[in-house]
Amino acid sequence: MIHGMPWYIYIALRHLFPQGKRFPVFTFMSITGVALGVAVLIVVNSVFSGFGHELRTKIADTYGDLRVVNGSILFDPDSLAESLEASEKIERAVPYAHGVVMLLYRNQPLYPIIEGVDVRSEAELAKYENYLISGSINDLDDDSILLSVGFASQLNLAPGDEVDVYTPLMGLRLKNSGGDEVVLPRLLRVAGIYQTGWQRADENTVVCTLRLMQDLYDLGEGAHGLRVELEEDVDADGAAREITESLGRPFYARSWMESQAEFLSVLQFEKRMMFFLLFIIVIVAAFSIMSSLLIFVIRKTREIGLFTAMGATSRQVAGCFCIQGLIVGVTGTFAGFCMGFALLGFRTQITKAISWSMGVSDSMKEIYAFSYLPIHVVLSDLIIISVLSILVALLAGLVPAYRASKLEPVEALRSE
Amino acid sequence: MSDFVIETKGLARSFISGNKSIEVLQGIDFSITSGESCSIQGESGSGKSTFLHLLAGLDKPDSGAIFWEGQDLKTLNNVALAKKRGSLVGMVFQSYYLVPELRAFENVLLAARITGIMNEDTEREAEKLLDRVGLAGRKTSLPATLSGGERQRVAIARALISNPKALLADEPTGNLDEETGDSIMDLLLDLCIEKEVALVLVTHNPTYASRLDRAWRLKQGRLEEQG
Ligand SMILES: Nc1ncnc2c1ncn2[C@@H]1O[C@H](COP(=O)(O)OP(=O)(O)OP(=O)(O)O)[C@@H](O)[C@H]1O
Ligand SMILES: [Mg+2]
Numbered sequence: 001m002i003h004g005m006p007w008y009i010y011i012a013l014r015h016l017f018p019q020g021k022r023f024p025v026f027t028f029m030s031i032t033g034v035a036l037g038v039a040v041l042i043v044v045n046s047v048f049s050g051f052g053h054e055l056r057t058k059i060a061d062t063y064g065d066l067r068v069v070n071g072s073i074l075f076d077p078d079s080l081a082e083s084l085e086a087s088e089k090i091e092r093a094v095p096y097a098h099g100v101v102m103l104l105y106r107n108q109p110l111y112p113i114i115e116g117v118d119v120r121s122e123a124e125l126a127k128y129e130n131y132l133i134s135g136s137i138n139d140l141d142d143d144s145i146l147l148s149v150g151f152a153s154q155l156n157l158a159p160g161d162e163v164d165v166y167t168p169l170m171g172l173r174l175k176n177s178g179g180d181e182v183v184l185p186r187l188l189r190v191a192g193i194y195q196t197g198w199q200r201a202d203e204n205t206v207v208c209t210l211r212l213m214q215d216l217y218d219l220g221e222g223a224h225g226l227r228v229e230l231e232e233d234v235d236a237d238g239a240a241r242e243i244t245e246s247l248g249r250p251f252y253a254r255s256w257m258e259s260q261a262e263f264l265s266v267l268q269f270e271k272r273m274m275f276f277l278l279f280i281i282v283i284v285a286a287f288s289i290m291s292s293l294l295i296f297v298i299r300k301t302r303e304i305g306l307f308t309a310m311g312a313t314s315r316q317v318a319g320c321f322c323i324q325g326l327i328v329g330v331t332g333t334f335a336g337f338c339m340g341f342a343l344l345g346f347r348t349q350i351t352k353a354i355s356w357s358m359g360v361s362d363s364m365k366e367i368y369a370f371s372y373l374p375i376h377v378v379l380s381d382l383i384i385i386s387v388l389s390i391l392v393a394l395l396a397g398l399v400p401a402y403r404a405s406k407l408e409p410v411e412a413l414r415s416e
Numbered sequence: 417m418s419d420f421v422i423e424t425k426g427l428a429r430s431f432i433s434g435n436k437s438i439e440v441l442q443g444i445d446f447s448i449t450s451g452e453s454c455s456i457q458g459e460s461g462s463g464k465s466t467f468l469h470l471l472a473g474l475d476k477p478d479s480g481a482i483f484w485e486g487q488d489l490k491t492l493n494n495v496a497l498a499k500k501r502g503s504l505v506g507m508v509f510q511s512y513y514l515v516p517e518l519r520a521f522e523n524v525l526l527a528a529r530i531t532g533i534m535n536e537d538t539e540r541e542a543e544k545l546l547d548r549v550g551l552a553g554r555k556t557s558l559p560a561t562l563s564g565g566e567r568q569r570v571a572i573a574r575a576l577i578s579n580p581k582a583l584l585a586d587e588p589t590g591n592l593d594e595e596t597g598d599s600i601m602d603l604l605l606d607l608c609i610e611k612e613v614a615l616v617l618v619t620h621n622p623t624y625a626s627r628l629d630r631a632w633r634l635k636q637g638r639l640e641e642q643g
Contacts, residue, residue, distance in 0.1 A: 309474060
């Protein structure tokens with residue numbers, strides 16, 4: 001049997017799990033309290049991380065891992081792209097152009113951001129093909145555009161519809177010619193409608209070919225910059241810094257994180273706030289451990305006197321009760337992990353059941369453009385969750401332990 | 417090294433109750449040698465339990481000194497005191513004080529665990545002791561399912577498992593009927609002789625007192641030997 005185990009650990013275990021008792025209710029309740037807190041933390045944290053991860057992926061997808069600009073027009077984007085692609089960190093560099101246009105449909109003007117995509121790159125096209133919810137990518141030519149879903153719904157546009165597009169350059173041309181020239185809008189057909197799931201990209205953007213953009217903005221063979229996709233696991237911020245350094249001014253490489261720094265920090269902040277708020281559950285559980293252990297210490301006063309009479313030191317007595325907090329913390333955390341991962345494993349069924357019982361259908365898809373609940377389990381978060389909850393339970397055991405160790409043995413033996 | 421297992425010199429202890437000081441013990445000289453047995457009688461409130469607690473080093477005297485095998489307890493720090501207490505004295509109380517979460521057998525072993533002498537032999541020793549106190553068939557019983565007499569038997573086995581040099585018993589039969597009390601007393605005396613353990617027995621029963629080597633009486637803070 002357990003000879004080597006110090007007596008105070010043995011007694012701590014026996015206090016929690018008495019011999020001859022099948023179901024230790026108090027211990028079960030304490031453990032469940034911690035477990036619930038940990039499970040909720042794990043579930044919510046993973047779902048938050050999942051949404052964040054999904055959004056980050058989509059931002060990186062639509063923006064590109066990083067973009068290289070020089071503050072004006074790149075007149076020879078292809079040779080710059082070629083030299084960048086020589087780096088083994090870089091998968092591809094593709095020219096792009098972007099700007100604002102006025103789009104007129106049934107006398108209703110809107111001012112979308114327009115992005116010119118180099119259709120020579122299959123990978124770039126494939127990306128938009130993924131996001132297409134109607135129309136076809138094959139219909140995208142130099143006389144057509146793709147609309148973001150939010151934008152299309154504002155004007156009630158569908159593939160096949162035609163719109164008039166005015167560029168700022170047209171106004172300039174008109175002014176320079178002294179009004180002699182007739183400036184006609186460009187008639188463009190809607191080739192498709194896409195939805196990335198990232199609100200900002202889905203609200204007010206349209207996509208066209210780079211050649212059309214070069215035409216509209218009078219760029220010749222030039223572009224506004226290069227979209228760079230990195231090889232897997234290359235840090236975008238680091239790569240951007242390297243590129244900026246090696247190209248020198250006026251070139252500047254901006255990673256997708258930098259481009260959306262504000263948004264990403266809000267995302268991060270939300271996750272942290274959520275963590276702190278939910279951690280309160282664990283703290284409440286710890287308080288209940290503390291109070292039940294305190295009551296337990298009072299109930300066990302004479303027993304504590306007995307331990308002392310048998311040769312126990314006050315430190316060991318303290319250890320006995322502190323360890324009970326620790327055991328509850330460790331078991332509760334473990335149980336919470338099991339519960340949390342079970343919930344995550346059945347998340348599809350659970351969200352279905354919830355939306356069914358509330359009478360909403362597939363609400364996820366409408367809002368987030370994912371038909372499933374995205375989760376992302378971050379190891380460091382799990383470590384933080386377990387360390388903190390075990391620590392808090394341990395602290396909860398410390399107060400009763402201190403009380404127990406301060407009992408005078410004689411008083412303890414005399415107590416009724 | 418002294419011949420005495422426990423010795424006290426000029427032991428005094430008082431308590432403050434309200435704004436009055438009660439002088440419970442006033443200069444007690446006492447000693448007990450290995451294997452010796454003695455009884456302590458006295459009226460309720462005369463300070464018998466207080467004296468026993470002092471002998472066990474659980475309480476500190478206002479003045480005077482306590483010696484364990486010649487060593488002054490004042491020279492020991494708390495940890496050393498606890499360690500020595502575990503190996504030198506065993507205690508039996510009026511109300512048993514068994515740990516309710518542990519079976520009889522584990523209650524006995526607990527003393528060995530605390531004293532730190534657990535090994536393979538200890539379990540066999542505990543079984544033998546339980547057999548000896550007449551609980552061969554109740555080793556796995558929980559305290560709640562044992563009678564008062566049976567509980568006190570477990571407590572006696574527990575007090576002896578760590579082979580103490582002295583057994584301090586505070587009215588061990590106080591909660592038991594006469595017949596059960598008699599059998600517990602027989603057992604206690606036999607075991608102390610068998611194991612050569614010095615016995616200090618606090619009792620109200622003059623018959624029990626007369627069976628021991630020496631009989632003391634606590635009266636007005638002093639210890640008197642009785643004829
Ligand atoms: N912590 C304390 N504070 C105040 N008075 C105390 C304290 N402990 C003991 N006393 C007093 O000391 C006296 C002796 O108590 P003690 O328990 O030693 O008596 P006793 O001889 O064991 O009595 P009994 O036979 O009833 O067990 C009593 O008057 C008691 O009230
Ligand atoms: Mg008493």
